[in-house]
Amino acid sequence: MGRKKISIIGAGFVGATAAHWAAEKELGDVVLVDIIEGIPQGKSLDLFEASPIEGFDAKVIGTNAYEETKDSDVVIITSGIPRKPGMSREDLLEINKKIIESVVTQVVERSPKAILIMVTNPLDTMTYLAFKRSGLPKQRVIGMAGILDAARFKAFIAMELNVSVEDIQALLLGGHGDEMVPLPRYTTVSGIPLAQLLPKETVDRLVERTRKGGGEIINLLKAGSAFYAPSAAVVQIAEAILKDKKRILPCCVYLDGEYGLKDICFGVPVKLGIGGVESIIELQLTDEEKRLVSKSAESVKKSIMELKL
Numbered sequence: 214m215g216r217k218k219i220s221i222i223g224a225g226f227v228g229a230t231a232a233h234w235a236a237e238k239e240l241g242d243v244v245l246v247d248i249i250e251g252i253p254q255g256k257s258l259d260l261f262e263a264s265p266i267e268g269f270d271a272k273v274i275g276t277n278a279y280e281e282t283k284d285s286d287v288v289i290i291t292s293g294i295p296r297k298p299g300m301s302r303e304d305l306l307e308i309n310k311k312i313i314e315s316v317v318t319q320v321v322e323r324s325p326k327a328i329l330i331m332v333t334n335p336l337d338t339m340t341y342l343a344f345k346r347s348g349l350p351k352q353r354v355i356g357m358a359g360i361l362d363a364a365r366f367k368a369f370i371a372m373e374l375n376v377s378v379e380d381i382q383a384l385l386l387g388g389h390g391d392e393m394v395p396l397p398r399y400t401t402v403s404g405i406p407l408a409q410l411l412p413k414e415t416v417d418r419l420v421e422r423t424r425k426g427g428g429e430i431i432n433l434l435k436a437g438s439a440f441y442a443p444s445a446a447v448v449q450i451a452e453a454i455l456k457d458k459k460r461i462l463p464c465c466v467y468l469d470g471e472y473g474l475k476d477i478c479f480g481v482p483v484k485l486g487i488g489g490v491e492s493i494i495e496l497q498l499t500d501e502e503k504r505l506v507s508k509s510a511e512s513v514k515k516s517i518m519e520l521k522l
């Protein structure tokens with residue numbers, strides 16, 4: 214059995230950093246693709262030259278063509294433009310739609326058995342577009358958002374309580390926008406419900422900071438958006454799939470009636486293994502949580518309509 218193959222489309226901040234995490238974890242050989250000549254080649258050679266130092270065995274190839282992506286097990290799609298200060302994820306829709314349509318066609322032609330992991334924003338809408346255009350089964354098109362948003366929530370809780378991030382479990386539902394639904398009721402620190410450790414006002418503040426977490430980074434960076442945490446999150450999905458770990462993680466997937474939602478890609482907890490999305494877990498929600506979920510779903514639906522598919 215040879216090594217697994219991971220192709221990453223878009224060798225920008227998120228794509229190149231994902232290549233770094235994936236190679237270092239020896240998840241497989243990595244192919245980095247970008248339209249800009251020299252960038253994927255230069256970054257992949259540089260990364261491979263780090264391998265004797267860090268001691269990982271993974272080939273890393275950079276290219277402007279798709280031939281090298283043939284028969285990939287997993288394809289991570291990060292190509293597109295990121296947000297600038299003052300922009301919403303929705304402002305990217307028109308440009309990124311064109312990019313994703315062309316990329317998905319070229320990828321699937323050469324890797325019809327691959328699992329696609331979408332990163333490009335607006336995330337839920339681009340995942341829906343990739344699902345529709347790829348013709349792949351719904352189990353094999355996954356959007357990365359919930360892991361990132363939950364990680365931000367966990368990071369803020371860890372900072373607030375001055376405890377290890379390792380002990381925090383958090384869950385989150387909904388679209389990858391300011392209306393995402395962090396779930397404090399499903400959040401624990403070493404098994405202790407969050408409500409026993411922090412007053413409601415503090416939890417509300419951390420929830421709000423999580424919702425605006427992407428914007429907070431953009432405002433600090435001025436040019437470009439977050440990439441360390443997004444790329445780590447995407448590689449966690451790839452690892453769960455390639456190692457058939459059966460992890461339960463919040464991901465953006467196509468819903469066909471789950472949570473009362475149809476024909477939408479939306480963030481929900483799923484089980485990830487070698488087949489991709491092996492099951493969708495339906496949580497019991499309070500009326501207020503249901504209200505927040507349907508508000509988030511409405512804004513995702515509105516964005517999907519703008520694709521005019």
Ligand code: APR
Pocket residue numbers: 222223224225226227228246247248249252291292293294295296305309312315316332333334335437438439440443
């Ligand atoms: N094919 C391949 N690569 C492309 C294409 C295309 N058709 N169009 C653009 N790209 C490449 C760009 O050349 C660039 O190198 O995609 C890369 C995007 O990288 P960055 O601009 O650094 O953006 P990044 O921060 O990585 O974000 C990428 O992920 O988180 C989301 O909102 C973010 O949509 C954005 C995406």
